[in-house]
Amino acid sequence: MSDMKGKTLVITGATKGIGKAIAEKFAKNGVNIAFTYNSNEEVANGLANEWESKYGIKARSYPLNILEPDEFKPLFEAIDADFDRVDFFVSNAMIYGRPVVGGYGKFMRLKPKGLNNIHTATVNAFVVGTQEAAKRMEKVGGGAVVTMSSTGNLIYIENYAGHGTNKAAVEAMSRYAAVELGEMNIRVNAVSGGPIDTDALKAFTNYEEVKAETVKRSALNRMGQPEDIAGAVYFLCTEEASWITGQTIVVDGGTTFR
Ligand SMILES: NC(=O)c1ccc[n+]([C@@H]2O[C@H](COP(=O)([O-])OP(=O)(O)OC[C@H]3O[C@@H](n4cnc5c(N)ncnc54)[C@H](OP(=O)(O)O)[C@@H]3O)[C@@H](O)[C@H]2O)c1
Secondary structure (H helix, E strand, C coil): CHHHCCCEEEECCCCCHHHHHHHHHHHHCCCEEEEEECCCHHHHHHHHHHHHHHHCCCEEEEECCCCCHHHHHHHHHHHHHHCCCCCEEEECCCCCCHHHCCCCECHHHCCHHHHHHHHHHHHHHHHHHHHHHHHHHHHCCCEEEEEEEEHHHCCCCCCEHHHHHHHHHHHHHHHHHHHHHHHHCEEEEEEEECCECCHHHHCCCCHHHHHHHHHHHCCCCCCECHHHHHHHHHHHHCHHHCCCCCCEEEECCCCCCC
16 A cells, blocks of 8 residues: 555564564555564564565664563654654564463462563553654654454453453553544554464463364464464554544454354
8 A cells, every 4th residue: 555655663572473474564565664672683683684675665673671661762762763753553562481470370370470560561561652652653643553452351261361351451541542642643453363373372381272272263264373463453554444443353263252
């Protein structure tokens, strides 16, 4: 879509999985990409070079730890030095491993520290990132924000209580943001994904079981792929979605209803 060419996407956590697929979808359509990494600096630099040469856009990667919301301000200042505008913000990155201990698990084993980390990484990262992005979007007459959510806030997924409740919270927060940012011509939506085959899902203790169950439940008889999510996020940022705000689009291969 030509109205996307020359615009800039800021996205967190685009070294792999869903974030990478989203960034590549925008890059393919002529959008410049400012994206973050946490542990995979080399991979991030490689992707920036690849997207620049493949799609003729500008791409730069920046370090970010979503457990440190204070990092968003300097992140956006660094982006300001490299890009002349911000049009889209996608809050995508998610923590795993040690920081989710006490947050990823059965209800009786949940602990405030792990739950708080998931809240910081999910809700606070969305709020602070969107605030910084909105200040830039206002200067160019508007923009679009999308937060990643998951259907684990609608249906039971083993060990997912910490994530599921915070995805519900970020969906609610995105609706509040949509109401208040509308006057800046900024639309805010969420994309709620069913199980998608990424490293994050592979970290589930019952990955094989979730995968088999997803294929069984899906009306389309297959697992979700990162590209399945990227299309919905891209659509929400285009002019085709010009009157869609404060919504959650469920992209789940039909798994949630069964
Ligand atoms: N996979 C699913 O089934 C599924 C379903 C629905 C929704 N989602 C949501 O989609 C989003 C992406 O998930 P994914 O499956 O694509 O995950 P993923 O493949 O594990 O990728 C996670 C990304 O987050 C970054 N990251 C990790 N820890 C970080 C930290 N502390 N600070 C900043 N960035 C950090 C990683 O960067 P480095 O590689 O540099 O460390 C990576 O780019 C998440 O919000 C997730 O909840 C996933």
